[in-house]
Amino acid sequence: MGSPSMTFTYKNTEGNTLGHILRFDLPSGEKTIRPLTLWDVNGTIQWxxxxxxxxxxxxNLDQLAARPDDPVLVVEGEKSADAARGLFPNYVVTTAMHGAKSVDKADxxxxxxxxxxxxxxxxxxGHGYASKIGQTLLEQDSLANVRVLKQLAYLPELGEDGQLKPQTEALPQGFDAADAVQMGWxxxxxxxxxxxxxxEVVTSEKDQLNEYRSGNFVINDTGVFAIKQKNGDEVLVRIxxxxxxVALSRDSNNANWGLLTKFKDHDGHLHEKAIPKELLSGTGEAYRQVLLNSGLDIDMKQKDSLTMYFxxxxxxxxxxxxxxxxxxNNVFVLPSKTFGQNDQRVILQTPDIDRTSSFGIRGELAExxxxxxxxxxxxxxxxxxxxIALTGPFLKVLSVENGGFHFRGQSSSGKTKALSVAASIWGGKGMVRSWRTTGNAIESLAVEHNDTVLCLDELGQVLPSEAGDIAYTLGNGQSKSRANRFGHAKPTGKWxxxxxxxxxxxxxxxxxxxxxxVRAGQEIRLLDIPSDASSGxxxxxxxxxxxTAQQFADSLQTMVETYHGTVGAALLDRTR
Structure with missing residues (x-):
């Protein structure tokens, strides 16, 4: 066969060589693959x-070990893996040995x-390969975050509008990452x-089953049904x-237990809600309101059965x-998504689940x-x-203290538009809050915007006697100590x-x-910046x-309400 045309080296997690996969190009134009491994032959290590x-x-097992927090791209074949590294630099690229034929033999x-x-x-x-890997991972972890790359619907060329040109022809059979690089991607x-x-998301084949039983309940595509007795027979009552x-939740101290739920609204959009178990006590009205508001259809005559289902x-x-x-630790949590890797999935779960989050994504990053x-x-x-809006996630690693920036200037000078632009990094217009609030409420707002940015409009709306305390509290990064109904100190909020x-x-x-x-500590925590840029x-x-400037400001406001949240998500994707 002569010398191999390509050699792919397999290593262990420490970077030591385990063996090689050799590719030989035959005179007939075909290729053949041969493994080369180390064996103990009568006490002698031989290839x-x-x-x-x-x-x-x-x-690339050594890279998987060296970059434990990075996402993983799984391709088919070592040649594709080497090519894909340049296309997805933030991912560790790997493949199962011998591709589609031997997935069941891969660790x-x-x-x-x-x-x-x-x-x-x-x-x-190739599609069988992807399905086998995806289903294997989901079988071992039903909450595994697995996606499959769609076939590229664009050409690697930008049109006059600055967007990719559409792909008008079907990609050739066997098209892979190496072909994509050669194509110009x-x-x-x-x-x-x-x-x-x-x-797109890979879903478990088990999740696609129409029906299963959980205790005294039956769940299928038409709903959740309580199993009840009537005249000695079992009957199903829809609740x-x-x-x-899909999962039980608890914090790092094995407290604050809850239940992670999944359901679709009337438009078919998938929702995921974490329900604290403490809300199941009493009437259960709080958790039902959240489910109803998210599009779940509940038979209120069966509300007690719903609580029993939970x-x-x-x-x-x-x-x-x-x-x-x-x-x-090493993950960043937002209301709708967690960024980074952990030995188990991390979610946001709070007792005030009826609070509407101002964080959200609309549009695309390029827009x-x-x-x-x-x-x-x-x-x-x-x-x-x-x-300023982009700095929040870096405060922890930089050990930088909290602080504020105050744009001071006449009315209608565009100050609020600067707030709206900053807010669009993380969410929509709801991210812009008012100074008109109490000290207690500002502490809650600060906790809600931890590690991101808090935008407060119009200082003049808050009482002068409270303004300094609010500025000091925000800069201090910790709420006041308060007692619970038993006289014990409540946990203090931090941000x-x-x-x-x-x-x-x-x-x-x-x-x-x-x-x-103004006390020195208050003034230091809120830097005063003239909003007038001296350009008329x-x-x-x-x-x-x-x-006009007014037309520009109005257009900017329309844009931030239409496109927002993508920059913060993209930043976290690159910093995890």
Whole structure:
């Protein structure tokens, strides 16, 4: 066979060589694959053309061990794996040895607990390969985060509109990552593809079964039914639309137990809600309101049966719950998604589950960049606001203290638009809050925006006597100590964040209006910045071909309400 045309080395987690996969190109144009492994022959270690012991190790096992927090891309074949590294630099790329033929012989355990994206070859064997890996992972962990890459629907070329050109022809049979590189795809071009067009979730085949029984209840596609007795026979009484209880949740101290649920609303959108078990006591009205508000259909005559369904549930899977967003060890938790890797899934679970989160995603990252990010160019205050909003996740690692930035200037100068642009990093218009609040309420807001940004509009709406205390509290990063009904100290709320404020006057002038005086600690925690950029257009210096500053401001407001949340998610994807 001559010399191999390609050699792929398999290593263990410490980086020591386990063996090689050799590719030989035959004169006939065909290829053949041969394993080369180490064997003990009468006490002598020798290389032999023999297969690896079962279970087979994954390719790049040393990189999987060295980068435990990074997501994993699984392709088919070592050649594709080497090519895909440049297309997905934030992923550890691996493959099962011998591809589709030997998935059942591969040790997939290093993939458990990690975010996995599978890129199948464009053929029947490739799709079978992806399905086998996905189902194997879901069988071992029903909450595994597994997605499969869709076939590329675009060309690796940008049109005049700055977007990718559509793919008008079917991709060839067997198309893989190596072919994509040869075609001209790069990591930068792949970033233009919207996430929902790039990949889709792999669901367990067991979840696709129409019906199963859980205690005294039957669950199928038409709903959850209580099994009751009537005249000696079992009858099914519908209590709600389909609601699957998929995991038990608890915190790191094995307290605050809850139930993780999944269900679809009337439009078919999938919802995932963590229900604290403490809400099952009493009337249960609080948890039912949340489920109803999210689109679950409940027969209120059977509300007690619904509570009993929750109480009897004993799912095998476990998840770790936290009660605040932000960093928790090596994962970052937002209301709808957790970023990073942990030995078990981490979710947000709070008793006030009826509170509507202001965090959310609308549109695509490229749209935010085009319609909002580009408009920040040449506008120093907008750029500063965006930078402040992006800083929150880095405060922990940088050990930087909390603080605030106050844009001070006349009414209608565009100050609130700077807040809206900053807020669009993480969510919609609900991210912009008012100064008109109490000290207790501001502590709750700070906890809700931990490790991100808090945007407070119009300082003048808060009493001068409270303004200084609020600024000091936000900068201090901790709520006041309070007693519970037994006289014991309640746990204090804590937060890390930078906050952005607006107002026609500064903190010192506002407090002085009521005879107050700014303490040094208060003034340091809220830096005063003139909102007027001295260009005759209020806070703006560049209105990007708009007719007036007001027109530019109105357009900007429309854009931040249309496109938001994608920048924060993209940032966390790259910092985990």
């Amino acid at each position: 032999k053309m023999k297969g690896f012991p079962v279970p087979h190790p994954l390719y 997939l355990s290093p993939l458990l607990g990690r975010e996995v994206l599978i890129w199948p070859d464009n053929d029947e064997a 790069t990591a930068e071009l792949l970033a233009f593809i919207p996430p929902d067009e790039l990949s 709600c639309s389909r609601l699957d209880i 109480m009897e549930a004993q799912p095998e899977s476990r998840v770790l719950c936290v009660n605040t967003i932000g960093w928790h 935010w960049q085009q319609f909002i990010g580009m408009k920040c160019i040449g506008n120093s205050r907008l750029i500063l606001a965006v930078c 890390r964040l930078l906050f952005i404020s607006t107002g026609e006057i500064g903190l010192g002038d506002h407090m002085a209006a009521n005879g107050g005086q 257009m209020g806070i703006f210096e560049n209105i990007h071909q708009a007719d």
